[in-house]
Amino acid sequence: MKFDKVMEYQEVDTKLYALEQxxxxxxxxxxxxxxxxxxxxxxxxxxxxxxxxxxxxxxxxxxxxxxxxxxxxxxxxxxxxxxxxxxxxxxxxxxxxxxxxxxxxxxxxxxxxxxxxxxxxxxxxxxxxxxxxxxxxxxxxxxxxxxxxxxxxxxxxxPLKAKLEKLAKEIEPELLELYKSLREAKKLPAFVRHDMTSRQCGRCFMELPQDSLEKLKKPGDWTECPNCRRVLFISDK
Ligand SMILES: [Zn+2]
The missing domain is CATH 1.10.287 (Helix Hairpins)
Structure with missing residues (x-):
């Protein structure tokens, strides 16, 4: 649930990004x-x-x-x-x-x-x-x-922008901030669902160090990939 809104935001924003490109x-x-x-x-x-x-x-x-x-x-x-x-x-x-x-x-x-x-x-x-x-x-x-x-x-x-504005209000400021800075760096998707059985970043495929894996133990956990800076998270639904 914690990442629902940011994922929805990401989906809308990806469309906007494509239009801008x-x-x-x-x-x-x-x-x-x-x-x-x-x-x-x-x-x-x-x-x-x-x-x-x-x-x-x-x-x-x-x-x-x-x-x-x-x-x-x-x-x-x-x-x-x-x-x-x-x-x-x-x-x-x-x-x-x-x-x-x-x-x-x-x-x-x-x-x-x-x-x-x-x-x-x-x-x-x-x-x-x-x-x-x-x-x-x-x-x-x-x-x-x-x-x-x-x-x-x-x-x-x-309409995409209006939707994003509405969604932004429902996202934790820290997560929104991270999303925006990754978007600025053209790193989309910025939020990547992490599979608990994997030891890699799902986007850049770098082997994650132990301390990153420690932060990805249970649903709702998240951390930044030390290589590509994307937010890796464990879905809680
Ligand atoms: Zn990565």
Whole structure:
């Protein structure tokens, strides 16, 4: 009698557990989960692209500072050009101009490289963004399907839960506590009828030590299996 209610509880709860497992494994759940991951990876990709764009912006600021310097030097040369007095001086300015032109060409090349990099980034960004949006829309549909499936299951789950709640009040708190912790560890059935002639746990089949067997002598006795922690009990009816 001592274990009647907990066994009844276990029977109802096993049905509930199976429903929960079904829901967790269902196609709807998997699909929603896969899409969620797709969205997450698109978001990560966008973050990466944003960081790359930021780098480009920094280097373009550096270029414009360099170009500004060159323009300033050119202005200075322009001011002096009328005052050139000899060939050596002229050669000096011509050399300076040559250097500046080289510098400008180098910057132009680097900017060109950066421009095509910027194009790549923006293409990638647009593509990733579109993928993310598509995944997002698909996710919404998948989530709706999932919720519909859960709602359908809720009709089955609700009466089971109500029954469990009622039964819980009639079970010794210590036994209920043990049951719940085993359920949490996905060890179902949690309560296992022990046959007094056996020396093994009826579930994991481990040979029980003497002190466990000592606790399983008469109807109403119970103990936890030292291996799988399940509650072994001697039925009292
Ligand atoms: Zn066991």
């Amino acid at each position: 079904d829901a967790a494994k269902s196609q709807e759940t998997n699909r929603a989960f896969a899409l969620k991951q797709k969205i997450q990876s698109a978001a990560e990709q966008i973050k990466k692209l944003q960081a790359e764009a930021m780098d480009l912006q920094n280097s373009s600021e550096k270029y414009s500072a360099r170009v500004k310097d060159i323009i300033k030097s050119l202005e200075e040369i322009e001011n002096y050009i009328g005052e050139i007095e000899d060939e050596t001086e002229a050669e000096h300015y011509i050399k300076m101009l040559g250097n500046m032109i080289e510098n400008l060409e180098a910057i132009e090349k680097e900017v060109g490289r950066d421009m095509s990099k910027a194009d790549d980034i923006s293409n990638n960004y647009r593509k990733t963004f579109e993928q993310g949006q598509k995944a997002n829309a698909e996710f919404k549909t998948a989530r709706a399907d999932y919720e519909k499936m859960i709602a359908a299951k809720a009709d089955e789950i609700k």
